[in-house]
Structure formats: C-alpha cells, structure tokens
Amino acid sequence: MAANAQGVAEAPFVWHPATAEEAWQLKATLGAEGVFTAGGTLLRTQWESGLAAMPNHLIDIGAIQELHGPRTDSEIGTVCFGAMTTLSEIRTSPLVNASFPLLTEAARSIAAPSIRNLATIGGNVLSIVGDSIPALLVYDPVLHWHDGSSGLEESLSEWLSTAAVHPVWKERLLLSVALTPPTLNSNTKRFVAYHKVGRRDAFTPSVVTAAFSIQLDSDNRLGDVRLALGGGQTIPHRLETVEQFLTGKPADKKTITEVYSMILEHYEPKGDAFVPVSYRKKAAANLIASELWKAAK
Amino acid sequence: MKDSAKSVTPLAASSIPCTINGHEASLNVPPAKRLLHVLRDDLAMTGAKRSCEIGRCGACMVMVDGVPVNSCLTMAYQCSGKSITTIEGVSAQAGGIDPIQRAFLEEGGFQCGYCTPGMIISVKALLDHNPDPTSLEIEEALSGNICRCTGYGGIKRAVQKAIEWRKEAYESESIRD
Numbered sequence: 001m002a003a004n005a006q007g008v009a010e011a012p013f014v015w016h017p018a019t020a021e022e023a024w025q026l027k028a029t030l031g032a033e034g035v036f037t038a039g040g041t042l043l044r045t046q047w048e049s050g051l052a053a054m055p056n057h058l059i060d061i062g063a064i065q066e067l068h069g070p071r072t073d074s075e076i077g078t079v080c081f082g083a084m085t086t087l088s089e090i091r092t093s094p095l096v097n098a099s100f101p102l103l104t105e106a107a108r109s110i111a112a113p114s115i116r117n118l119a120t121i122g123g124n125v126l127s128i129v130g131d132s133i134p135a136l137l138v139y140d141p142v143l144h145w146h147d148g149s150s151g152l153e154e155s156l157s158e159w160l161s162t163a164a165v166h167p168v169w170k171e172r173l174l175l176s177v178a179l180t181p182p183t184l185n186s187n188t189k190r191f192v193a194y195h196k197v198g199r200r201d202a203f204t205p206s207v208v209t210a211a212f213s214i215q216l217d218s219d220n221r222l223g224d225v226r227l228a229l230g231g232g233q234t235i236p237h238r239l240e241t242v243e244q245f246l247t248g249k250p251a252d253k254k255t256i257t258e259v260y261s262m263i264l265e266h267y268e269p270k271g272d273a274f275v276p277v278s279y280r281k282k283a284a285a286n287l288i289a290s291e292l293w294k295a296a297k
Numbered sequence: 298m299k300d301s302a303k304s305v306t307p308l309a310a311s312s313i314p315c316t317i318n319g320h321e322a323s324l325n326v327p328p329a330k331r332l333l334h335v336l337r338d339d340l341a342m343t344g345a346k347r348s349c350e351i352g353r354c355g356a357c358m359v360m361v362d363g364v365p366v367n368s369c370l371t372m373a374y375q376c377s378g379k380s381i382t383t384i385e386g387v388s389a390q391a392g393g394i395d396p397i398q399r400a401f402l403e404e405g406g407f408q409c410g411y412c413t414p415g416m417i418i419s420v421k422a423l424l425d426h427n428p429d430p431t432s433l434e435i436e437e438a439l440s441g442n443i444c445r446c447t448g449y450g451g452i453k454r455a456v457q458k459a460i461e462w463r464k465e466a467y468e469s470e471s472i473r474d
Contacts, residue, residue, distance in 0.1 A: 011327040014374045041370050045351045058329060060374065088364070112441025114365040114419070115352050118375075202440060203353050 014058045020146040023061055024173050028148065030057050036173060038062065038084055039118035041111075042127055067122070067175060070095060077181050080144070083122025083174045087132070091116060099181040102211050105194040106135035111202055122174045125156070128163050133236040134211040135194055137228035139179040145172040160235055182224060188215040190224075191295040195287050197231070199274075206231040207275050208283045212291050214246070220296070222246045222255075229284050234269040241266050242288075251296035260289045315376045317342075318386030328374035333357045335373055336383060344384035344414045355442030358415035359383050365422040367441070384414035387421055396466070397421055397459040406455030408446035416442050420456055428463060 015034075017023040027034050034057035037043055046052040061067055067084040070093065079099060081090070090096050091107035110116060110124065110131050124130035125143070133156070141156040152172065163169060184190055192213045198206040209231040215223040225243040230236025242262050249255045263285040271277035313324035317340070326335050333350075336342045336359070345368050346356035352367040359368045360382040361375075387395050397420050400406065407413040416439065423430055423438040430438065435456050444452060 012329050014328040014372075016374075040372060040375070041352060044370050048351050054329070062375070108437065111352070112355070113422075113438055114355065114358055114367050114441045115370065117361075117364045117366050118370060 012054060012056050012058050014060055016060050016063045018063050020064055020066060020173055020175060021148075023059055023064060024146050024148050026057075026059050027171065027173070030059070033057050034059050036061055038120040038123050039086065041115050041119045042123055061173070078178050079181075080176045080178045081121050082176050083120060085121045087111075087116035087119050087121065087124065088113060090121060090132075100135070100139055100179055102135040102138055102192055102194045102213065103132065103179070106132045106196075106209075106211070109194075109196045109202065121177060125177060126169075126174060128160065128235055129205075129230065129233055131196055131206060131209045131230070133160070134209045134228040134230045136177065136179065137236060137238050138192075138211045138213045138226045139181065142178045144175040144178065145169070146175055147172045151175075157238060160237065164235060182213060182226070185215060185217070185223065187218045188223065190215050191291070193291045193294075195291075197283055197287065205233070205272075207280055208269070208287060209236065210284060210287045212288060214292075214295060216251055216295055220251050222249050222251055227288065229267055229269070231280065231284075232270060232272060232275065234280070239263065239266060251292060256289050256292045256296070259292060260285045263288055313373050313377050315378065316380040318382060318389060324373050324376070326373050328372065330373045331369055332359065332371040332373060332376060332381070333368035336368060342383055342385050346411055346414060348411070352441070353443070354412070355415040355419065355439075356412050358418040358442065360418060360422050363422065363425060365419050365441075382418075384418060387417060395421065396462045397424070397455075400455040400458040400462065401452070404455040404458050405451035406447065407444075407451070412442060412444045412446075416444065416452060420459060424459065424463060428467070429460065 015026050017026055023036065027036065033055060035043070035055040037058045037060055047054045062084060067082040069082055069085055069089065071080045072095070087107045087110055090103055097104040107116065111119065121132060124132045136156055142153055143156055143159055145152040159169065190213065194211050196206045196209045198204050208229065211228045213226040217223060225246040227239045227243055228236055229239060242259060245262060246255065246259060264281050267281055267284050269277055269280035269284070271280060313326065313328065315322055315324060324335060326339060333345055333347060336345050337347065345359055348354045348356040350369045352370040355367065357368040358365050361371065361379050388398065397417050401413060401417060419439055419442050423435065427434060435453070
C-alpha cells in the first residue's frame with residue numbers, strides 16, 4: 001500500500017471504495033487503523049472532544065451507490081433506507097412521512113438542517129443512542145450488513161441488545177435499514193406520537209425520547225401497541241411488558257394509571273450528573289400516559 | 298491486501314475539484330481538512346466564522362450544492378465535484394448586497410455581527426427552496442444558528458422583510474415579462 005506524509009493523525013488517507021465489497025476489504029485490511037465514514041458529523045465531534053483519535057485511514061462510503069436513498073418493495077410495502085440516506089432526505093420525503101411519520105418527526109428533532117444535510121441514518125443508528133432509534137423501533141426494523149460473505153440480517157432490537165458490549169459489528173458495513181409500515185385493521189384508528197424531551201430542542205442529549213403507536217378499535221380497546229423509549233445514554237428499546245399489558249385493554253383512566261406505574265417499574269434509563277434515573281422514569285411515564293389520554297378522549 | 302481493495306487508491310492531496318462562488322477551483326489540501334480552514338486559511342475567505350467547531354453554532358455556515366452545511370464539519374474531500382457558496386458569493390451574486398443582507402441591516406438583525414454571515418446563508422438556503430415559509434419553517438431553518446446578542450427578534454423581522462422584498466421583486470419581474 002502506498003504511503004505519504006498525509007498518512008498520519010490529523011491528515012489521514014481517505015479511501016473511496018465504489019462497492020460494499022471494496023469497502024469491507026479495506027476495513028479488513030486496515031483493521032483498527034481504518035474507520036468507515038459517511039457524513040462524518042459524529043466522528044468530528046468525537047475527535048474534537050477527545051472521545052476518539054482521528055484514525056490514519058478514513059474509508060468514505062459515499063461513493064457506494066447501493067447505500068443511497070430509500071427504496072420501496074411495492075409488494076409488501078417495506079422501505080429499505082440505504083445507510084447513506086441523509087437525515088434531511090428522511091425529514092423531507094413525502095414517502096417517509098406517509099408510511100413512517102414518527103421517523104419524519106424524529107429527523108426533525110435531530111440537530112439542525114445543516115447537520116442533517118450531512119448526517120446519515122446509518123450513522124445515527126450506529127451511534128447506538130441516536131434519537132432516530134426509538135422511532136425506527138416502532139416499525140420492526142431489520143439491519144442489512146455486508147460481512148464479507150453472503151450478507152447478514154438482524155433486527156435492530158437484537159443488534160442493540162449487544163452492540164455496546166460486543167463491538168464485533170464494527171468490522172462489518174451497514175448497508176441499509178428496512179422498515180415495514182404497520183397495517184391498519186378495519187374499524188380501528190391509529191395514534192402515533194414522538195417526543196424528545198430535553199433542556200433544549202436540539203444539540204443536547206435528551207432526557208427522554210419516546211415513540212408511540214397504538215390502534216384503538218370501535219370498542220375503545222387498544223391493539224398493535226408499540227412503545228419505544230430512549231434518550232441520553234440510554235440504549236433505546238421497546239417496552240414489551242407494557243405493550244403486552246396494554247393489548248386488548250380499554251383506553252380508560254384505570255388502564256392509564258396502571259401503565260404509568262408499570263413504566264416507573266419497568267423502564268430502566270441511564271442517569272447522569274444532570275438528570276437522575278428517577279426523573280427520566282417519571283418523564284417517560286408522563287409522556288406515555290398523556291399520549292394514551294389524548295387517544296382515549 | 299486483497300485484489301478488490303488494491304484497486305482503490307486514496308484521494309491525493311491536489312485532486313479535489315470544486316466550484317467556489319461560481320469559480321472553478323482545485324483544492325491542494327489534505328483531504329480531511331475542514332472546509333472552514335480551507336476557506337479561511339488557504340483561500341483568505343474569512344466570511345465564514347470560526348466558533349464552536351462542532352456544528353453547534355452555525356457561524357461557519359456555507360452552502361454546498363445549494364443546501365446549508367457547517368463548514369467546520371465538512372471535510373475537503375466531501376466537496377469534490379460540488380458547488381460551494383460562501384457569504385462572499387452571496388454578496389457577489391447580488392451585485393454588492395443581497396436583499397437578505399439589506400433586511401438584516403434595516404431590521405437590526407445583528408449586533409456584534411459574528412453570527413450574521415451564517416444566519417444569512419441559512420436564510421438564503423431556505424428562501425431559495427421555499428420562498429414563502431411559515432414561522433415554524435423559519436425557526437427550523439435557523440435552528441442551527443445561534444445568536445448571543447439580539448434575542449432573535451430582529452433576526453425574525455429581517456427574515457420576514459426579506460420574504461416580502463423577494464415577493465415584491467418577483468411580482469415586478471412578472472409584470473415586466
């Protein structure tokens with residue numbers, strides 16, 4: 001491999017593979033010396049804050065066509081978001097807003113337009129705590145990776161459960177995130193909500209990020225309950241116990257009161273010096289209770 | 298290195314072609330150098346301001362292919378083949394001063410002025426794509442620009458005035474045509 005004076009920290013080599021296979025081969029060859037980069041916005045903040053050193057090699061995945069933009073599978077309605085899809089594309093896409101409104105709202109709340117023009121959905125997901133993740137989780141997302149062989153698929157929930165402690169995924173290349181819109185049963189209404197609660201609207205880790213989707217039938221009973229929470233350094237996850245409890249229950253004061261208590265009991269956020277665990281739990285419980293209340297009215 | 302990786306070569310320092318304010322350029326800089334530093338230190342274009350350097354304040358805002366980006370977050374190689382517009386280019390396009398700049402002057406949309414080039418770039422990017430934005434759309438478009446002097450009242454008035462003037466200019470041109 002060629003070397004020149006730029007191959008040092010602060011002036012890394014930048015590689016531009018044209019295919020996922022080339023990118024993966026570069027990473028396999030460079031090992032820890034090489035880092036995949038898409039928009040580069042999160043990497044830059046990590047370099048500036050000292051959380052990570054600038055690597056000797058950047059593997060720019062921007063030229064890999066298959067990683068760009070959303071693609072729809074018209075037969076089953078699944079939409080595949082290439083990892084290079086920018087948050088701005090998601091924010092402004094009528095297709096996304098029609099099928100995945102929570103994702104549109106999540107994109108609106110992440111940073112500012114100028115950053116969303118560079119930042120990608122792949123980068124936000126791979127941060128493990130990105131604020132798009134609670135919204136994505138509502139739509140049963142599947143991650144597609146290039147791992148040097150036949151490719152790998154795994155659910156976002158499954159990946160999140162081990163990503164922080166088993167960083168083996170850093171050797172793979174994320175190709176896309178596939179989402180399936182929920183179907184609406186007859187005689188039901190769907191209610192969705194996305195909230196990001198923090199000291200500022202953007203640019204500060206949120207206290208709670210909540211995504212919520214339910215169906216309400218003509219008897220005012222809840223169904224297809226999907227509830228995801230995250231925020232700050234909490235790894236986002238679905239609250240399956242609460243979802244199961246709510247399924248089939250009437251949307252009334254008794255149910256909402258019980259759910260409030262359940263969230264306080266089952267949700268386990270990560271606290272920090274600014275916002276303790278107890279406050280995050282209460283904020284999450286209030287958000288979900290208030291959304292249920294709105295749906296029940 | 299395996300064959301497929303061997304065929305890829307890293308970007309050379311002198312091979313970043315782009316357009317800056319309408320002029321073709323070839324950037325002879327390290328590929329991961331920040332665009333902000335390329336503009337200010339290598340090209341002596343100091344309109345984009347250095348401030349937070351992590352994309353939070355918007356003082357370094359420029360347009361790349363017509364959309365706003367933070368030049369402190371943008372690396373030189375990301376500009377390859379792109380069209381960059383800085384605040385210097387906004388002035389030149391308008392033959393001295395853009396109506397958006399005039400609106401900031403007349404409505405008191407600045408005090409110290411440090412954030413103003415970035416603000417004007419964000420407003421221009423917004424109005425070029427959406428000539429008649431709602432208040433919410435204006436707030437979202439400016440959500441990445443921080444001003445520590447004005448309290449934003451003058452800035453909001455300036456944006457409204459710029460919208461009004463652009464509409465009037467468009468209507469005048471339509472009548473002439």
